Amino acid sequence: MNQSSSNPKVRFKYYGTPGKDFARFDVNSPLPEEVEPTPRYEAHLGLQIFPTLPLIPLFNWAFSGLAKKFGFRSMIGSSLQTWMPANLSRLRPDKFSDEYFVERRLNGFNPGKLKRVAEQEWQYAVRYNTGRYQVEPGGILPEYSEARFILRDRSLHVHSIEYSWKEQVINCFPTDGQYWEDAKYYFRSAEYVFQEIQSHLGRTHMNMDQYAMAFYRNVIKSPIRELLWPHFEGLISIDKKGASLIIGNSGFIPEASALDSNSVDGILAEEIAILNYHWSPARQALPDPIDNNYFDPAALAMWELLEKYVSEFFVNNQQEIQTYWHEIEDMSKDLVAHSIFQPKEKLAINDQKDLQQLCVYILYHCTFFHSWVNNKQYEDGGDIEYAAIGLWDEDDPNYDAKKVEKRHNAQVKLMWTLANVHYNPAIEFAPLPLKKLLWEYRDRIEPGIPLEWIMMSINI
Numbered sequence: 001m002n003q004s005s006s007n008p009k010v011r012f013k014y015y016g017t018p019g020k021d022f023a024r025f026d027v028n029s030p031l032p033e034e035v036e037p038t039p040r041y042e043a044h045l046g047l048q049i050f051p052t053l054p055l056i057p058l059f060n061w062a063f064s065g066l067a068k069k070f071g072f073r074s075m076i077g078s079s080l081q082t083w084m085p086a087n088l089s090r091l092r093p094d095k096f097s098d099e100y101f102v103e104r105r106l107n108g109f110n111p112g113k114l115k116r117v118a119e120q121e122w123q124y125a126v127r128y129n130t131g132r133y134q135v136e137p138g139g140i141l142p143e144y145s146e147a148r149f150i151l152r153d154r155s156l157h158v159h160s161i162e163y164s165w166k167e168q169v170i171n172c173f174p175t176d177g178q179y180w181e182d183a184k185y186y187f188r189s190a191e192y193v194f195q196e197i198q199s200h201l202g203r204t205h206m207n208m209d210q211y212a213m214a215f216y217r218n219v220i221k222s223p224i225r226e227l228l229w230p231h232f233e234g235l236i237s238i239d240k241k242g243a244s245l246i247i248g249n250s251g252f253i254p255e256a257s258a259l260d261s262n263s264v265d266g267i268l269a270e271e272i273a274i275l276n277y278h279w280s281p282a283r284q285a286l287p288d289p290i291d292n293n294y295f296d297p298a299a300l301a302m303w304e305l306l307e308k309y310v311s312e313f314f315v316n317n318q319q320e321i322q323t324y325w326h327e328i329e330d331m332s333k334d335l336v337a338h339s340i341f342q343p344k345e346k347l348a349i350n351d352q353k354d355l356q357q358l359c360v361y362i363l364y365h366c367t368f369f370h371s372w373v374n375n376k377q378y379e380d381g382g383d384i385e386y387a388a389i390g391l392w393d394e395d396d397p398n399y400d401a402k403k404v405e406k407r408h409n410a411q412v413k414l415m416w417t418l419a420n421v422h423y424n425p426a427i428e429f430a431p432l433p434l435k436k437l438l439w440e441y442r443d444r445i446e447p448g449i450p451l452e453w454i455m456m457s458i459n460i
């Protein structure tokens, strides 16, 4: 019944209680027809699930002869990880080196986390606080983990890692042999959990869901519809799928990590509660020049080109935007009413300047930032030896080797699919003025991320 309604406010129904639950499409409602995935999207998705298909029972059954012939069955179990296509770390003989550790903190799947520190032997640090959350019995997740870096001659060098485990503070240095390697592994595991929940799901999928909802429910005739529509393609559909696949009780993160589903929801809500569209990447860019920092220049270049693109769009559509300004007022009311950010009023769209800022913010997250944190997932998370979203203590009575193996297999399979569905690269599908700007700025965006990896929307 919802689906056939001509009222977008009926078709796009919010989940939960306004201001209490973070604003998103109600996953229990049917997906409105206009946001259903296209057949071309389904085909792209299918292509990327293919490497793991022999492991799906139905496929095994249907192709059992073939599977036997090619030995696909032997992929089940411990050998799966070696059957998967190589990821970046598997191609790096130096993947455990301290140089590579620094490189991935700058340019890996969770960028923008280094903070300048004053009055210490080290100048930069990345810290993950996990202590407030519930960890499963037998799971290894330090209460906090902080990696520290020295700045020398425009480059960063790792100084030490401090972490707390069972309320004991441990300081590790690069000269500490196996203890040092363990400290780096624990850090990478904590980073992985936060990468998925905060940077990927929080800042991109769910943060953008609240803007998409306010947009779909209110913007019909305004030219803003034409500007934002292609950048929201697939978002609500994938978030609806992800609600059970990724974060639900039996979702990937609670299943594969040491955190339970309540903790995952808590981290997610806390992240969304600190985000609003009056922001730009200049706020997080490192204050010192660092030669192999490719993320900040790429992020700043992307923001600059999107400002140009959006500003030109506004100049060309000024009059019509004004004519349908009442739609923007309604969008603003929905944003404010459903926001969990405080003060809520900060999400209001008061004038064209606000609207322009909001459009740049949406485009930045739907194109560049999601492409970075999503498409690089397999680079770091496709190799258990390098980074596991969940670590388990072999000496704990709860340790179950088979279960751990299953969790690790689930990790590499999911990372493969998520990172490789490259549906609608912006350089192919963007409107001509945006394509031209991307091409013009390509030298600053690369080598942080290949231009062809920047997608039009969050659809996976």
Ligand SMILES: [Fe+2]
Binding pocket: 200, 205, 370, 374, 418, 458, 459, 460
């Ligand atoms: Fe994603």
